[in-house]
Amino acid sequence: MFDITQRDIKYLVGVGPARADILARDLNIKTFHDLLYYFPYKYIDRSKLYTINELSGEMAYVQFKGEILGYEVLGEGRNRRLVAHVSDHTGIVDLVWFQGIKYVQKGLKLHTPYLIFGKPSIFNGRVNVSHPDMDKLEGLTLSNLGLQAFYNTSEKMKRSGLNSTVMGKLVRNLFDQLKEPLGETLPDFLRGKYNLISLTDALRMIHFPKNNEEIRQAQYRLKFEELFYIQLNIIRYASDRHRKTQGFVFPHVGELFNTFYKDYLPFPLTGAQKRVIKEIRADMGSGKQMNRLLQGDVGSGKTLVALMTALLAVDNGYQACIMAPTEILAEQHLNTIKSQLRGLDVRVELLTGSVRNKKRTEIIEGLKSGDVKILIGTHAVLEDTVQFQNLGFVIIDEQHRFGVAQRARLWVKNVTPPHVLVMTATPIPRTLAMTLYGDLDVSVIDELPPGRKPVQTLHFYESRRKSLYDGIRQQINQGRQVYVVYPLIKENEKLDLQALEKGFEQIRAQFPEFQVCMVHGKMKSADKDAEMKAFLAKESQIMVATTVIEVGVNVPNASVMVIQNAERFGLSQLHQLRGRVGRGADQSYCILVTGNKLSEVTKKRIQIMTETNDGFEIAEADLKLRGPGDLEGTQQSGMAFDLHIANIVKDSQLLEYVRGIAQQIIDEDPDLVNPENAVFNRQLAKMRKEQAIWSEIS
Ligand code: ADP
Ligand code: MG
Numbered sequence: 001m002f003d004i005t006q007r008d009i010k011y012l013v014g015v016g017p018a019r020a021d022i023l024a025r026d027l028n029i030k031t032f033h034d035l036l037y038y039f040p041y042k043y044i045d046r047s048k049l050y051t052i053n054e055l056s057g058e059m060a061y062v063q064f065k066g067e068i069l070g071y072e073v074l075g076e077g078r079n080r081r082l083v084a085h086v087s088d089h090t091g092i093v094d095l096v097w098f099q100g101i102k103y104v105q106k107g108l109k110l111h112t113p114y115l116i117f118g119k120p121s122i123f124n125g126r127v128n129v130s131h132p133d134m135d136k137l138e139g140l141t142l143s144n145l146g147l148q149a150f151y152n153t154s155e156k157m158k159r160s161g162l163n164s165t166v167m168g169k170l171v172r173n174l175f176d177q178l179k180e181p182l183g184e185t186l187p188d189f190l191r192g193k194y195n196l197i198s199l200t201d202a203l204r205m206i207h208f209p210k211n212n213e214e215i216r217q218a219q220y221r222l223k224f225e226e227l228f229y230i231q232l233n234i235i236r237y238a239s240d241r242h243r244k245t246q247g248f249v250f251p252h253v254g255e256l257f258n259t260f261y262k263d264y265l266p267f268p269l270t271g272a273q274k275r276v277i278k279e280i281r282a283d284m285g286s287g288k289q290m291n292r293l294l295q296g297d298v299g300s301g302k303t304l305v306a307l308m309t310a311l312l313a314v315d316n317g318y319q320a321c322i323m324a325p326t327e328i329l330a331e332q333h334l335n336t337i338k339s340q341l342r343g344l345d346v347r348v349e350l351l352t353g354s355v356r357n358k359k360r361t362e363i364i365e366g367l368k369s370g371d372v373k374i375l376i377g378t379h380a381v382l383e384d385t386v387q388f389q390n391l392g393f394v395i396i397d398e399q400h401r402f403g404v405a406q407r408a409r410l411w412v413k414n415v416t417p418p419h420v421l422v423m424t425a426t427p428i429p430r431t432l433a434m435t436l437y438g439d440l441d442v443s444v445i446d447e448l449p450p451g452r453k454p455v456q457t458l459h460f461y462e463s464r465r466k467s468l469y470d471g472i473r474q475q476i477n478q479g480r481q482v483y484v485v486y487p488l489i490k491e492n493e494k495l496d497l498q499a500l501e502k503g504f505e506q507i508r509a510q511f512p513e514f515q516v517c518m519v520h521g522k523m524k525s526a527d528k529d530a531e532m533k534a535f536l537a538k539e540s541q542i543m544v545a546t547t548v549i550e551v552g553v554n555v556p557n558a559s560v561m562v563i564q565n566a567e568r569f570g571l572s573q574l575h576q577l578r579g580r581v582g583r584g585a586d587q588s589y590c591i592l593v594t595g596n597k598l599s600e601v602t603k604k605r606i607q608i609m610t611e612t613n614d615g616f617e618i619a620e621a622d623l624k625l626r627g628p629g630d631l632e633g634t635q636q637s638g639m640a641f642d643l644h645i646a647n648i649v650k651d652s653q654l655l656e657y658v659r660g661i662a663q664q665i666i667d668e669d670p671d672l673v674n675p676e677n678a679v680f681n682r683q684l685a686k687m688r689k690e691q692a693i694w695s696e697i698s
Contacts (some may be wrong), residue, residue: 254315298579318392
């Protein structure tokens, strides 16, 4: 059957090839269906009419009648504007256009009554309305205006006459051309049970609501559907995987684990560490393949959990592999783990890009023969030449640096996929974790080891540089070390590197009595490592760096983290950086240095940082300030959906609610063979075609 909603948008009355190009480029609207699902972002009540002498700069959107007395083009360059003077016999107001001046000017008719709609503001003491909506008054009656939908449009669209009003007209034309009702996407039993209006009604009401109640009903139905299918997709996939994939069974807690626990543990486990180890043990004994995300704030002791659960695998005759995102981190893990296992009979090896020749051959042979029990490495372990005898458990540290494709390659090394534990200090808010990694189980270490002093975070404006330097000197004189971090982003790399080097010179000049070292991503990794090692060995007191130090490095003696241009960092990045200090027994400080002029959002970010050390609170705040699409890591992780109407933050309750409903449906009918569930299969197939990458996410 031909589906009219799939028709090319250029065939819609009022569109044509030129507008179709713009719609495709700026809004990704290519078909009738896309336009139907391009929802208004707000609605304005157009039943009330103001007189011009009632208008003030504080009012929201208003509408009024008036005739144009005259117009003129004023200003130069960016200030060039068209100004029309409008009167309704109670007063005069200016209408102003900065864009599309020629186009607007051509359409303006003097001494003709218009209905004008827009947001008044004050400029030079006069009320004006910029870029108003205007309709000739003839033929319009107020009562049939009612609620008007507003659509986001780009500047380019406005220039070619595709403003919000015209978008509304196009949707009108679309409904005229469509045969209703449209194919329903939710089964009757579900709609009845959860009070959802039909798809056709919902789409009509979302574009042309008669009242607020219609908007509410339409939004509820559409959000419900959107979130429901995302969850159904994930739950269906997870249930398939659980039913069809076998996992290794690690039935016993053996000698190694027990000996380590009794005699080698350097400190008592925190309650959270114990709980998480139990959760992992239960997974490993279940016969299912484990896929678990371990979230724990920086410094919460994830490495120990990794080591102890790796011992479980070894006790059961399997090999384990711990993967870190950088060589420095991998080496640090090796050192920690080797020293903690000292005296125990477990062969642990390190494999990174710099391990070559004879050593490399030895390790590769040891892996093949099964002699190497725990391998620690970087992505170098993914190379085809690296073969294990029986890899049973993979731990991926600091997941956000690790691509989806790389993770997928690990499974290929086995017929039976190993158990997988992904560890991250970037807390993913619960609702986002549910949508992103809905089929991963999540464990949380929500407790720091005892005795840690929370890092104190302070905000310094540039102008207080001197007292900042005094503070640094004081700390170093007490034997501490200091990080000074500069932003570095690809788009601005050259300037950023210059700023970094200038900062480095300044600090050297400021602290001639101390050693200052520098680390950035453009350096050769051997040089980088040498500088890091010198800092670790306390040969230098100040490290000037970019965010390369963000992940995982442990220098307990460093007690001050100075972040230059803190306004340029995202919240979670600031939090990660802060996590580099506060690892020893001393009071530590994080100093956020910013310029004097800050936007509201930046002020809010800085304030959150100074008020809380809780990574989850920060992640939630980040999500609210930036929106989920922006969240660090989610873009690369292949967020497999694109939300039209629901909002992960605002609709988190609805998300949890529909997740329960989807779970129940899959529990009762895992293969969706029941005829009344047929529509689910159709919709999921459609979704999966659009999102072929989804199955790789875990
Ligand atoms: P992260 O979770 O950031 O990877 P680490 O595993 O590096 O944290 O641990 C941070 C520090 O805390 C390490 O020095 C580690 O030895 C220490 N640590 C871990 N667990 C405990 C514990 N139960 N009690 C005391 N210190 C601990
Ligand atoms: Mg770590």
